[in-house]
Amino acid sequence: MSDATAHTVEHGEHEVGHAPAPPDRRNLLQRPGWVRAVMYGAISFGLATAFVTGLRSLGDLDPIWELDVLLTAWTVVVPLGFLTGLGVFSYWIYWVTGKPTLPDDHSGHGADSWKDYFKVNTDHKVIGVQYLITVFFFFVVGGLMAMFIRAELAEPGTQLIDPNAFNGFTSVHATLMIFLFVVPVFAGLGNYVIPIMIGATDMAFPRLNALSFWMLPIGGLIILSSFLLPGGAFSAGWTNYAPLATQQPDSNLMFQMGVQWAGASSIATALNFLVTIITMRAPGMTFWRMPLLCWANFTTSLLVVLATPFIAGSQFLLMFDRVLHTNFFEVAGGGYVVGYQHIFWFYSHPAVYIMLLPGFGIISEVLSVFARKPIFGYRLMALSLVAILFLGFSVWAHHMFVAGMAPWLRIPMMITTLLIAVPTGIKVFSWLATLWEGKIHFKTPMLWAVGFISMFVIGGLSGIFLGSVPIDQHASDTYFVVAHIHYVLYGGSVFTIFAGVYYWFPKMTGRMYNETLGKAHFWLTFIAFNVTFFAQHWVGLQGMPRRVADYDPVFADWNMVSSIGSFVLGASTLIFLYNMLVSWRSGEPAPSNPWRALTIEWQISSPPSKFNFDEIPQVVGGPYEYGVPGARHVVLNGSRTVETEKPEPATVGAEH
Amino acid sequence: MTSVAPTESDHGHAHGHGDHPPEQYYSSKVEPPILGIYLFLASEAMLFGSFFAAYFFARVAVPHEFWPPINPKTGHQFELPVFLALINTIILVTSSVTVHWAVTSLKRNYRAGLIAGLTLTSLLGLTFLLIQIREYMRIGFSPRDEAFGSTFYGLTGLHGAHVFMGLTFLSFALWRSMKGHYSPKHHVGLELPAIYWHFVDVMWIVVYVMVYVV
Numbered sequence: 001m002s003d004a005t006a007h008t009v010e011h012g013e014h015e016v017g018h019a020p021a022p023p024d025r026r027n028l029l030q031r032p033g034w035v036r037a038v039m040y041g042a043i044s045f046g047l048a049t050a051f052v053t054g055l056r057s058l059g060d061l062d063p064i065w066e067l068d069v070l071l072t073a074w075t076v077v078v079p080l081g082f083l084t085g086l087g088v089f090s091y092w093i094y095w096v097t098g099k100p101t102l103p104d105d106h107s108g109h110g111a112d113s114w115k116d117y118f119k120v121n122t123d124h125k126v127i128g129v130q131y132l133i134t135v136f137f138f139f140v141v142g143g144l145m146a147m148f149i150r151a152e153l154a155e156p157g158t159q160l161i162d163p164n165a166f167n168g169f170t171s172v173h174a175t176l177m178i179f180l181f182v183v184p185v186f187a188g189l190g191n192y193v194i195p196i197m198i199g200a201t202d203m204a205f206p207r208l209n210a211l212s213f214w215m216l217p218i219g220g221l222i223i224l225s226s227f228l229l230p231g232g233a234f235s236a237g238w239t240n241y242a243p244l245a246t247q248q249p250d251s252n253l254m255f256q257m258g259v260q261w262a263g264a265s266s267i268a269t270a271l272n273f274l275v276t277i278i279t280m281r282a283p284g285m286t287f288w289r290m291p292l293l294c295w296a297n298f299t300t301s302l303l304v305v306l307a308t309p310f311i312a313g314s315q316f317l318l319m320f321d322r323v324l325h326t327n328f329f330e331v332a333g334g335g336y337v338v339g340y341q342h343i344f345w346f347y348s349h350p351a352v353y354i355m356l357l358p359g360f361g362i363i364s365e366v367l368s369v370f371a372r373k374p375i376f377g378y379r380l381m382a383l384s385l386v387a388i389l390f391l392g393f394s395v396w397a398h399h400m401f402v403a404g405m406a407p408w409l410r411i412p413m414m415i416t417t418l419l420i421a422v423p424t425g426i427k428v429f430s431w432l433a434t435l436w437e438g439k440i441h442f443k444t445p446m447l448w449a450v451g452f453i454s455m456f457v458i459g460g461l462s463g464i465f466l467g468s469v470p471i472d473q474h475a476s477d478t479y480f481v482v483a484h485i486h487y488v489l490y491g492g493s494v495f496t497i498f499a500g501v502y503y504w505f506p507k508m509t510g511r512m513y514n515e516t517l518g519k520a521h522f523w524l525t526f527i528a529f530n531v532t533f534f535a536q537h538w539v540g541l542q543g544m545p546r547r548v549a550d551y552d553p554v555f556a557d558w559n560m561v562s563s564i565g566s567f568v569l570g571a572s573t574l575i576f577l578y579n580m581l582v583s584w585r586s587g588e589p590a591p592s593n594p595w596r597a598l599t600i601e602w603q604i605s606s607p608p609s610k611f612n613f614d615e616i617p618q619v620v621g622g623p624y625e626y627g628v629p630g631a632r633h634v635v636l637n638g639s640r641t642v643e644t645e646k647p648e649p650a651t652v653g654a655e656h
Numbered sequence: 657m658t659s660v661a662p663t664e665s666d667h668g669h670a671h672g673h674g675d676h677p678p679e680q681y682y683s684s685k686v687e688p689p690i691l692g693i694y695l696f697l698a699s700e701a702m703l704f705g706s707f708f709a710a711y712f713f714a715r716v717a718v719p720h721e722f723w724p725p726i727n728p729k730t731g732h733q734f735e736l737p738v739f740l741a742l743i744n745t746i747i748l749v750t751s752s753v754t755v756h757w758a759v760t761s762l763k764r765n766y767r768a769g770l771i772a773g774l775t776l777t778s779l780l781g782l783t784f785l786l787i788q789i790r791e792y793m794r795i796g797f798s799p800r801d802e803a804f805g806s807t808f809y810g811l812t813g814l815h816g817a818h819v820f821m822g823l824t825f826l827s828f829a830l831w832r833s834m835k836g837h838y839s840p841k842h843h844v845g846l847e848l849p850a851i852y853w854h855f856v857d858v859m860w861i862v863v864y865v866m867v868y869v870v
Contacts, residue, residue, distance in 0.1 A: 279686060
């Protein structure tokens with residue numbers, strides 16, 4: 001064997017190459033793209049159908065056309081075929097079979113027109129935008145479902161939708177908001193800014209990054225498609241407890257399989273973040289010089305990599321119980337039914353922190369910049385994230401105080417739950433101390449950040465109530481829980497998301513958003529949010545159960561208030577969407593550093609050039625030294641220039 | 657042949673044209689794909705953890721003396737072929753040694769050892785799978801028979817699926833080795849399946865001890 005041939009293939013592993021690839025002369029059906037993707041998807045559909053029915057007829061199984069088996073096969077095979085057709089796997093198929101891989105000409109980088117966002121792209125910035133647009137689509141869909149829910153609950157009795165459809169709406173609303181909005185939106189924001197913040201040209205595995213993105217809408221569409229199946233959408237709640245889940249119509253499979261795709265996407269992205277942050281930091285960027293958003297994404301990614309397999313496992317076992325008639329959670333067959341809840345919450349409690357920690361990071365960035373002060377207690381801020389990471393794995397059974405689990409577990413779980421208030425409290429007090437005597441600029445991102453702190457504290461306090469066994473036994477499964485989760489996930493996570501989107505909008509689009517509309521959006525949302533959810537604490541403590549379409553007329557007044565608040569809340573989102581779309585098209589051009597921030601992404605042009613940097617930057621100090629004379633975070637382009645005021649040459653759009 | 661180390665790529669000085677990225681700086685000595693696969697395997701270990709959780713829940717739900725439970729179809733306790741699985745364990749541990757031999761052979765540029773090691777590993781892995789299929793056929797209960805059957809098939813099946821994936825990766829690596837790919841310095845494409853295979857082996861020892869022995 002000659003060593004020369006041994007080398008040739010390995011070339012493909014590294015990004016070597018000069019000339020752009022010759023234009024693809026294959027016809028539309030052979031060329032990677034949407035046409036081939038639809039064709040491969042259709043072929044996969046046929047193959048899966050033939051395979052299942054063929055095997056069933058060979059095995060003399062009756063009936064041959066069994067919907068739950070077919071749905072399982074379709075939701076696995078058709079997306080794989082679709083992704084193959086789209087070209088997500090092409091490179092790996094070449095690589096693993098040892099075919100010469102195309103030298104990477106970076107044609108998968110950058111986006112020159114809106115059409116490029118619908119193609120497989122390996123640029124972290126394009127993927128970030130793809131993520132954001134996809135998840136806001138699902139945010140709107142999930143929000144519309146919430147409108148239906150509140151319309152039905154405006155008055156006692158059932159008027160608008162029947163109870164089964166109501167349960168479907170609550171279940172799909174929660175599933176979309178959690179798995180298709182809050183969890184992946186941070187992957188989108190992180191994708192865009194983290195590589196730049198640490199001084200890298202891209203993520204560590206750009207192709208895996210593309211795959212992670214494309215798995216996400218697949219998961220979302222599978223979840224939505226459950227509306228089309230007999231029996232209506234799955235309606236066992238987003239927790240999908242056994243044995244209720246296994247007794248539901250086949251549409252319940254759509255939850256199980258959709259979550260698998262979204263979960264796989266989430267694991268792949270988290271792995272990518274971890275490797276990127278560990279191996280690709282710019283020289284001088286030690287862990288203690290990283291912006292807190294990077295710390296937050298690092299700890300979140302660890303949570304995702306270690307916890308998400310548990311929801312995958314719980315849904316696999318549930319799927320086996322339904323499709324293969326196994327007895328994992330079937331009491332009649334010796335299964336342990338509460339085991340499902342243990343496995344499920346072993347993911348889904350850490351998931352609460354998966355949905356919050358990146359937001360904490362965003363808030364730390366925004367507060368420090370707009371208060372013009374170094375973040376208070378930087379190291380403790382980072383370490384409290386790590387503390388939440390470890391504690392987060394030890395509290396899952398506080399969701400099960402009344403579920404019939406072993407009683408001795410209650411007290412330890414209560415103690416660990418209340419302990420989480422310590423690192424969280426450290427963060428809240430550090431944010432307040434950051435604001436103390438700062439030169440505060442109330443731009444839109446700052447409004448969201450301050451709004452977040454106040455709302456999150458309310459959510460945190462009701463969390464202490466619910467973490468205490470005696471109160472939880474009273475308040476479990478009431479609207480108090482609904483109010484709590486919305487204060488944590490809307491007033492908490494969603495406010496941080498808005499803060500982040502407004503904050504980085506100029507960087508991503510190269511244009512400023514409309515400040516007046518941004519502030520209007522904030523105030524309307526802030527007021528409507530509290531009108532919607534605050535009264536739910538009271539009706540909950542008085543005993544109004546959640547997830548029921550009808551209720552006792554004594555709760556009628558507050559529910560009407562809540563419903564009116566929710567419609568205003570829905571309308572306030574329209575202001576946001578309008579602002580984003582119009583500003584993206586025709587906002588005034590953004591300077592490279594409109595907020596006078598120190599972190600690296602603001603030292604390069606808006607939007608960044610295709611590969612972010614001409615030269616890898618050199619990090620020389622901490623990221624939050626606002627108001628400290630002579631302090632610097634980064635030196636760009638070697639030692640040639642020390643310019644921060646002079647705008648970079650604009651490299652908007654096409655640069656070929 | 658030019659060197660392909662990422663720090664020596666020949667376009668590192670093409671600044672400012674926007675067509676090429678600047679030379680990436682690596683802040684860790686660990687190669688990204690190697691770190692990536694370890695994180696992926698941590699995730700995989702947690703997936704096994706969730707299946708183990710279901711197994712232990714089913715197990716602790718009944719008093720100690722009632723495990724294994726009675727199979728209602730036969731009226732006897734469930735029985736597992738502990739000795740046969742021990743043979744399978746030995747086979748898989750041996751295959752871990754052979755795949756290690758293949759990788760070290762390549763590092764010493766001893767290509768015959770590389771190919772022989774990979775061939776042996778693939779054959780051993782295939783034998784493991786065939787023995788396991790045979791075991792399933794003769795074991796006398798199905799995944800539908802009580803939580804015992806479900807968790808047994810769940811854990812061994814999840815592991816078997818991993819063996820199958822590992823075998824697929826190994827056969828690609830074997831085929832590439834026969835075509836003369838990989839070099840003593842550059843062989844991430846060989847190391848990844850090897851690390852994966854060691855994981856499959858370690859996981860089997862855990863499954864064997866927890867399900868068959870204890």
